[in-house]
Amino acid sequence: MSKNELIRLDGITKSFNGNVVLKSLNLSVMDGEFVTLLGPSGCGKTTTLRIIGGFEMPDSGDLYFGGERINALSPDKRNINTVFQKYALFPHLNVGENVAFGLRLKGVSDRDVEKRVSEMLELVDLSGFERRSVTSLSGGQQQRVAIARAIVNEPKVLLLDEPLGALDLKLRKEMQVELKKLHERLKMTFIYVTHDQEEALTMSDTIVVMNGGQILQQGSPIDIYNEPANRFVADFVGESNIIPGRMPEDCRVEFLGTVYDCVDRGFEKNEQIDVVIRPEDIVLLEEGENSIQAHDRLLKGTVKTCLFKGVHYEMIIETGDFDFIAHSTVAEKIGMQMYLDIDPDNIHIMKKSSLETMTEMEYRLEHDPDAVMEEE
Amino acid sequence: MRGNKIASVPYALWLALFTVVPLVIVLFYAFSDDAGAFTMDNFSYMGLYAVVFFRSFRLAVLCTVACLILGYPMAYAMSRLSKTGQTVALILIMLPMWMNFLLRTYAWLTILENNGLLNHFLSFLNLPEVNIINTPAAVGLGMVYNYLPFMILPIFTSLTGMDESLIEAARDLGCNERQVFRKVVFPLTIPSMLSGLIFVFIPAVSTFVISKILGGGANMLVGDLIEMQFLGGAYNANMGAAISVVMMVVIMIFTAITNRLDSGEEGGVLMS
């Protein structure tokens, strides 16, 4: 992957009917990168993509492509192609002519068109489908035609708006792998939209987490997962236990009344923070298990629920002040007393004051209104 | 399944009573003389009316083509209006259709008459007066005026119902505005144009009254001819039925050809 910046959004703001949808968005995409815009429904992912594609004009801010400002450039003049959410295949053209559409506009000779269309169809595993009607294809096949139709033009950038949204889980997983392979092979820049965090984690070089028209965090999947910038990111990307706490000193964190070792430093003395602990990082130990003697400060709790989730069991462990979600491959009996063992490496500290769009109160009202009411 | 069959009995009866039975009666009349004996004479004598057939057919084709040429741009312009604009335009198109047909046609008479509105207007502008009433042109004008909505409506519906993302996809793949129309919008409206052609051609080819009012005696059409066989001086129900049968066959052939064109589009290599 080369390190040149290809696309830059600089203070992009967009509103519809007085409704601000994008709030001064800044985003930089490197040449050849696989960037995923991830966020809940209505957060402005599609709008961002449409601005890059040229289908919406930003109200203010600048859009750069290879260093050139392209705010007013029409979509046909941008070296960008799109795979639309609902594929948008031309029903009056057969599969071959759909794929050939862009090439014919460029005046590529019939012979070359034929050759490249058949190459593309082979690439997306639809060899010999040239003469089929697009309406006779399954969802997954239509989706692959849509991809072939876009990449046959060899754009610098491919925009994909939830391209796998309509597919069943199995096909979805297969297509994720296919798309990732395609990206590696074509060395194009992919900007991918999804609200499926797992998909984002699997496929991307960079994830951009959005909410309410703003970017909350941008980073590699590992960074986003392990070092979420704030509660929202932690909650949206994977399941997590988020506990308010305090940093009495570097590498020491206090929460739920106990001080633990951790690996984070650089906080002010006694700074109020949020602690993130992923459910799979909690090791459940029974009373009397050997390792317990070494961890006399372990949290103790009662198993409240235990649900089978396929690969693992999901348990809620009640500790009095906080209900933990924990994952384990072993089921525990409801009502059992368990110890929660958490490695210092897996205790992630987030600053309170980071980019959060919701205030603490709004957030809690949305997620746990009862608790808020009780406090008052 | 049984329930469905019972439920469909009234409709089957209706069809039998009002479609099959009348058709059989018409066919019987067409192939018999006034004594009820089988004959082909009704068809062999029809050659006498070749001029009328030709005039009707020519006028219907011209009217249909004119409706397409006028109606497509109108439907397109309407589809580009705002939602309110579209509703207003639709009402304006439909409104005359709610007015009685005879009234509308007599209105044209007062406009086109030799001392009618048109000529008053022309002489007001110091232009030479025209003699248009009682010519095929006047009949054609009346027909286009009456049947134009049947062309506009299906095309308009198809244009406004078009998936916006198809247009965006075309732009995305490199079409400028004009190419979007030529390569995507127009081909996608072809089926609706074909419906429009059928909707206009069928009433146009069997038009009557318009030709009487605006065309005078000299521009008789097949519709008038049939009317004459049943109500006029030339009373001959057998001949009237035979002419109707011929018209039916003409319309069936026209519809079949149009449908063929439609399904031919499906393959889609036509417009590359």
Ligand SMILES: Nc1ncnc2c1ncn2[C@@H]1O[C@H](COP(=O)(O)OP(=O)(O)OP(=O)(O)O)[C@@H](O)[C@H]1O
């Ligand atoms: N053309 C439009 N007119 C009015 N409002 C719009 C328009 N397009 C988008 N919006 C609004 O902007 C907000 C963001 O929409 P957008 O489609 O970008 O969300 P999204 O993140 O793609 O959501 P989803 O995951 O549901 O697709 C939404 O509240 C939506 O209602």
Ligand SMILES: [Mg+2]
């Ligand atoms: Mg969207």
